Amino acid sequence: MFRFASLVVAVLLLTVPLAQGQGNDPLSFNRLMPSPDTRNAPPAEDGIHDAASEGTHMLQTPREAFQPLPESNAGNYVDWVTALQEEHITPRFDLNDPTRRPTVMDLNIVREVKGSMPDVVFPHKEHTEWLDCSNCHPAIFIPQRGANQMSMAEIMLGEQCGACHGRVAFPVTDCRACHSRPKDGAQAAGGQ
Amino acid sequence: MTTTSRSVISSGAERAGRRWSRRLAVLLLPLAVALPPGTADAEYADVVLNRLSEAADMAPVIFPHWFHRVRFRCKVCHSDSELGFKMRVGANPMDMQRLQEGEYCGACHNGQIAWGLENCELCHSGKMGLPTHIKGGHETSGPGRW
Incomplete structure (x- = not known):
């Protein structure tokens, strides 16, 4: 009897949010898959700005700012690295000197990972376009081969790569952006 | 002998507890789904x-x-x-x-x-x-x- 009652309550509660003005988008019930037209909402509709505040309506809307920028599938839905490389944006590298350019270091670090995921290729080039060496070294990463133990669990909790990836740089749901170098056949089959 | 019967009793109680927690979970799950996430539409990294x-x-x-x-x-x-x-x-x-x-x-x-x-x-x-x-x-x- 109780089981039946709880089932009825569960079904009722489940159907209520589905019925409430979700439009015709079949995926709209899934909070992990926001429909494209709800992305980059203007500040007044984004759930954290106070729509009653005058300032909220004076702010630039992300949609307007992102319109000329290359797209991606996650985060801000902007491919920031390409936007910078193709000079859609020209952010300053120095607070006061707009002509100063970063010292770019072109060095890939390959990290062989356990399991069957492709190995991780870390490109210094894309990172040094945005960052200074001291942003990562030595506090987040010891600049020495083999000195940094990493795990996806720690990354998802905001350590190591997770200091930025999952916070401001593309999120860790974009697996293949980092796990990009396939292992050779024998290695992949052995799961190492 | 006594230890065995006690363990039987406690495992029965555990089972009942598990049943109740399952019922509670069934009741709470749709609630969790129905609650608005709040900041779902905020811009990434705000x-x-x-x-x-x-x-x-x-x-x-x-x-x-x-x-x-x-x-x-x-x-x-x-x-x-x-x-x-x-x-x-x-x-x-x-x-x-x-x-x-x-x-x-x-x-x-x-x-x-x-x-x-x-x-x-x-x-x-x-x-x-x-x-x-x-x-x-x-x-x-x-x-x-x-």
Whole structure:
């Protein structure tokens, strides 16, 4: 009897949010898959700005700012690295000197990972376009081969790569952006 | 003998407990799904700062990372040699006094590089009651982290 009652309550509660003005988008019930037209909402509709505040309506809307920028599938839905490389944006590298350019270091670090995921290729080039060496070294990463133990669990909790990836740089749901170098056949089959 | 019977009793009680927790979970699950995630539509990497604001009767500050990264590279704000923002929400002890002295946001928001601090409502535009946090990517806004 109780089981039946709880089932009825569960079904009722489940159907209520589905019925409430979700439009015709079949995926709209899934909070992990926001429909494209709800992305980059203007500040007044984004759930954290106070729509009653005058300032909220004076702010630039992300949609307007992102319109000329290359797209991606996650985060801000902007491919920031390409936007910078193709000079859609020209952010300053120095607070006061707009002509100063970063010292770019072109060095890939390959990290062989356990399991069957492709190995991780870390490109210094894309990172040094945005960052200074001291942003990562030595506090987040010891600049020495083999000195940094990493795990996806720690990354998802905001350590190591997770200091930025999952916070401001593309999120860790974009697996293949980092796990990009396939292992050779024998290695992949052995799961190492 | 006695130990065996006691263990039988306790395992029976455990089973009943498990049944109840299952029923509770069945009841609570749709509730968790039905609750609005709240910040689901906020822009990725938006930071809410509410360490002091609300206690001083001001709306929380919303810092939009996207707006700033279009204009400045990460290093400008996140280097000890320049603005010195730590890459951890809540780790930067900002207050209006320090901002007026040109620290943190005040290094640009002084009417020279960006709008001045007198435009209170442009930054203090958040909803009351929001905790200090950053809108991240892998978190689901659901009941648990995992």
